[in-house]
Amino acid sequence: PKIRKMLCSGVCTSTVQLPGKVAVVTGANTGIGKETAKELAQRGARVYLACRDIQKGELVAREIQTMTGNQQVLVRKLDLADTKSIRAFAKDFLAEEKHLHILINNAGVMMCPYSKTADGFEMHMGVNHLGHFLLTHLLLEKLKESAPSRVVNVSSLAHHLGRIHFHNLQGEKFYNAGLAYCHSKLANILFTQELARRLKGSGVTTYSVHPGTVNSELVRHSPFMKWMWWLFSFFIKTPKQGAQTSLYCAITEGLEILNGHHFSDCSVAWVSAQARNETIARRLWDVSCDLLGIPMD
Numbered sequence: 531p532k533i534r535k536m537l538c539s540g541v542c543t544s545t546v547q548l549p550g551k552v553a554v555v556t557g558a559n560t561g562i563g564k565e566t567a568k569e570l571a572q573r574g575a576r577v578y579l580a581c582r583d584i585q586k587g588e589l590v591a592r593e594i595q596t597m598t599g600n601q602q603v604l605v606r607k608l609d610l611a612d613t614k615s616i617r618a619f620a621k622d623f624l625a626e627e628k629h630l631h632i633l634i635n636n637a638g639v640m641m642c643p644y645s646k647t648a649d650g651f652e653m654h655m656g657v658n659h660l661g662h663f664l665l666t667h668l669l670l671e672k673l674k675e676s677a678p679s680r681v682v683n684v685s686s687l688a689h690h691l692g693r694i695h696f697h698n699l700q701g702e703k704f705y706n707a708g709l710a711y712c713h714s715k716l717a718n719i720l721f722t723q724e725l726a727r728r729l730k731g732s733g734v735t736t737y738s739v740h741p742g743t744v745n746s747e748l749v750r751h752s753p754f755m756k757w758m759w760w761l762f763s764f765f766i767k768t769p770k771q772g773a774q775t776s777l778y779c780a781i782t783e784g785l786e787i788l789n790g791h792h793f794s795d796c797s798v799a800w801v802s803a804q805a806r807n808e809t810i811a812r813r814l815w816d817v818s819c820d821l822l823g824i825p826m827d
């Protein structure tokens with residue numbers, strides 16, 4: 531029980547309620563995203579579950595509506611492995627909604643065999659980083675208009691093993707599924723820091739998060755990790771516990787002064803030297819804009 535307590539700490543104790551607030555959670559049909567969306571709905575927000583599988587999303591939306599009594603839980607199609615889908619999601623959302631107060635970039639893939647997104651990006655970099663980069667870019671004006679508003683990027687402790695290999699960003703020269711995940715999670719932190727610098731004074735703040743080691747479907751591509759997660763399931767976080775740090779960063783009052791910081795167990799956490807490198811962050815920003823056809827400023 532002591533080990534479990536140590537590995538599963540961090541509770542969002544904020545009592546903030548969210549009536550009139552609008553939130554988008556990517557990958558909200560399962561795991562950490564589902565629990566994050568449930569808690570936002572419990573607090574009264576209108577919550578968009580941005581999912582690649584609408585049927586799975588609808589089942590979860592019904593479940594959340596029944597559990598929370600909040601009927602404003604909506605499902606919209608978003609496949610982060612296809613920039614057309616991301617642009618369509620954003621276009622419809624912007625036409626439908628006046629505000630966006632909370633964007634939680636939560637969806638992720640880990641250790642998938644070498645594959646590419648519809649636009650030819652390596653899957654981890656494409657979904658975990660570039661997909662969320664484009665989504666955030668498309669929703670940024672709405673976030674600014676709705677300020678104070680927040681962007682939470684779900685990264686990982688695994689970023690410590692990550693490196694941004696600009697000459698091999700799509701893994702074409704060499705590829706390791708585990709490291710590809712780590713690189714993409716480093717990219718999440720670099721994106722958060724650069725975004726924070728660029729958003730200073732706009733009323734939009736952003737945070738990156740390590741949710742802890744969480745019993746979810748993330749390990750689906752690795753039989754070994756699946757076995758480890760099963761073996762140690764008693765010691766690792768439940769998805770509800772895993773959602774606490776995302777929620778903390780999304781709703782805790784007075785967090786604006788920590789714009790751009792990384793959090794774990796609902797506290798500020800240390801990041802690797804690579805993740806603190808402003809030159810790499812700026813270059814990754816420019817390369818991401820270039821790959822996605824976003825005009826550079």
Ligand SMILES: NC(=O)C1=CN([C@@H]2O[C@H](COP(=O)(O)OP(=O)(O)OC[C@H]3O[C@@H](n4cnc5c(N)ncnc54)[C@H](OP(=O)(O)O)[C@@H]3O)[C@@H](O)[C@H]2O)C=CC1
Binds near residue numbers: 636745
């Ligand atoms: N679990 C853990 O121990 C840790 C998790 N994290 C991070 O937490 C986040 C949530 O992961 P977790 O809940 O654990 O994992 P899950 O696998 O349980 O959930 C991942 C979610 O992402 C969605 N997703 C995957 N690919 C796409 C895509 N192309 N487009 C849209 N949605 C997609 C999945 O949809 P579908 O169900 O349709 O596949 C699912 O809803 C991830 O960013 C992960 O990197 C970080 C550290 C540790």
Ligand SMILES: CC1=C(/C=C/C(C)=C/C=C/C(C)=C/C=O)C(C)(C)CCC1
Binds near residue numbers: 686687742758766
């Ligand atoms: C060594 C070890 C563990 C730690 C695993 C860790 C630290 C996993 C981290 C995973 C991440 C960061 C995944 C996604 O981003 C367990 C399972 C707790 C139990 C005992 C052995």
